[in-house]
Amino acid sequence: MFSFNRQSIFVKIFLLFLLVFSLSVTSHILVTQKVERELLRKQARSISRLIILTRQWVASMGGVWSKDFYSKDHGYLTSYTEEVRSKKPAVFYLHNPALATREISTLANIEHGYDFRVVSDRARERKNEPDAFEADAIEKLYFQEDNYVEDFSGDVYRYVESLRVKKGCLRCHGNLRTDVKEPMRTILMKKYGNKAFGYKVGEIRGAISVRIAKNNMVTQLSSVFSYWNYIIAFATVVLFYLFSRFVVVRPVQKLTNAAMEISSGNLDVDLGIKDTQEKSRNEITKLAFAFEKLRNSYKFLAGRMANK
Ligand code: HEC
Numbered sequence: 001m002f003s004f005n006r007q008s009i010f011v012k013i014f015l016l017f018l019l020v021f022s023l024s025v026t027s028h029i030l031v032t033q034k035v036e037r038e039l040l041r042k043q044a045r046s047i048s049r050l051i052i053l054t055r056q057w058v059a060s061m062g063g064v065w066s067k068d069f070y071s072k073d074h075g076y077l078t079s080y081t082e083e084v085r086s087k088k089p090a091v092f093y094l095h096n097p098a099l100a101t102r103e104i105s106t107l108a109n110i111e112h113g114y115d116f117r118v119v120s121d122r123a124r125e126r127k128n129e130p131d132a133f134e135a136d137a138i139e140k141l142y143f144q145e146d147n148y149v150e151d152f153s154g155d156v157y158r159y160v161e162s163l164r165v166k167k168g169c170l171r172c173h174g175n176l177r178t179d180v181k182e183p184m185r186t187i188l189m190k191k192y193g194n195k196a197f198g199y200k201v202g203e204i205r206g207a208i209s210v211r212i213a214k215n216n217m218v219t220q221l222s223s224v225f226s227y228w229n230y231i232i233a234f235a236t237v238v239l240f241y242l243f244s245r246f247v248v249v250r251p252v253q254k255l256t257n258a259a260m261e262i263s264s265g266n267l268d269v270d271l272g273i274k275d276t277q278e279k280s281r282n283e284i285t286k287l288a289f290a291f292e293k294l295r296n297s298y299k300f301l302a303g304r305m306a307n308k
Contacts, residue, residue, distance in 0.1 A: 009252065013244040017237075029218055036217040037152060044150070044159035047116055048208040052163075054104065055097040059168060064100055065092040074103050078187045096172070102127060110156065110213055118163065120206030124192040134160055134209050141204055152214075159210040165199045173199045251284045255291060262295055267302075271295075 004012070058064055063077065068091055070076040076093035083089050095103065101118050102125070108115040119130040121138045130138060137149035137160035151158040170179040172188060176197045180188065188197075199205055254272055261269040273288045280286065 008249070010244050010249050013240065013248070017240045032217050032221055036214075039217075040152070040157040040212055040214070041150060041159065043114070043212055044157065044210045045148075045161075047114060047210050047212075048159070048161045051101055051104075051116060051118070051208050055101055058095070058097040058100045063097070064095045066095060067092055069093070070095075071103065073106070074099060077191065078183075098125075098128070110211055114210060114212040116208060116210045118206060119160075119209050120196065122196050123206070124195045128206070130207075130209070133158060134207065137209075138162075138204070138207050141207065155214060157212045157214050159212070160207045161210075162204050163206045163208055165201055165203045165205045167201055169199065169205065170201070173197060173205060248284070251288075255284065255288055259291060262291075262298070267295060267299060 004015075007015075065080070066076075070093040074095075077096045077099060078094045080092045080094070081089050082092065098118060105115065105117045117128070119128050119134045119138070121130060121135065123129045133151065140149050141147070141160070141162045148159060148161040150160070165173060171181060172184060173196055174180055176185065176194070180197060196205075251272070258269045258271050271288045271292055273285060273292060276285055276288075278286075278289050
């Protein structure tokens, strides 16, 4: 069995070195991970802030109208045809905040760093239905205090932040009889049916879901390691080796050999302290002086025995 106590000082120092080294590497990795998480969360927050601002901007103008064009993928909320005599009539299509965000979100691409979308557990539009993680997150948002749920475990960082109903939302999401007025009521009912009405101010209407590609900082950090780091690591190992060899192990070995010599009768062996002061703080030098005293007592006793 491995007994630490029976190992040489050199092995002990080497084990200590390994321990200190791995502890410092571990603490480095932990700190890096923590910094990475903070950065990801900050980035996700600012993305969701930007989405909310964009929605506000669109809402403040009563939605965005596009002339003669809408994308088949996203559709439009309602249209309005402007008849001008002499010209061909122009058709305008309405993009309400949720639709505009949906259109913008398809421009974002996780391959370029991040993407986002707006989801809801009571979605009008099928494309806004949550995936398993988002559904679970929304479920949690109902009960927890924090307004977000996050997940670091996969290749992408996921962040889901609640989107609550404000007064302005009621005219399209509020009570069908009291809050939602014509012509919006007919427009919404025609397009989505009786979906996502009846909300009150403050309730969770859905969530902003952000995904950010993780360019793992720990791997990135290890890729910045240059040959200098290897040289420094190598130099540290060499320094440890030289220190334990020449400052600890070699002097102790010398003393051991001297003690063996003395015990076999060679009293004049060199203890290596001829030009040294006894006041030294070096424990090994102190030990050598103790040996010196032992040798003198031994000489004295041997002399007395011989004289008898
Ligand atoms: C002008 C009407 C209108 C207003 C005002 C409005 N919404 Fe919507 N909202 C819609 C429509 C229409 C959809 C479905 C949009 C789509 O096609 O993605 C929708 C969808 C959503 C969705 C996505 C889930 C789903 O049902 O598909 C969320 C979340 C949402 N709205 C939240 C809000 C919030 C929060 C406000 C107020 C800040 C608000 N909406 C104000 C009309 C409106």
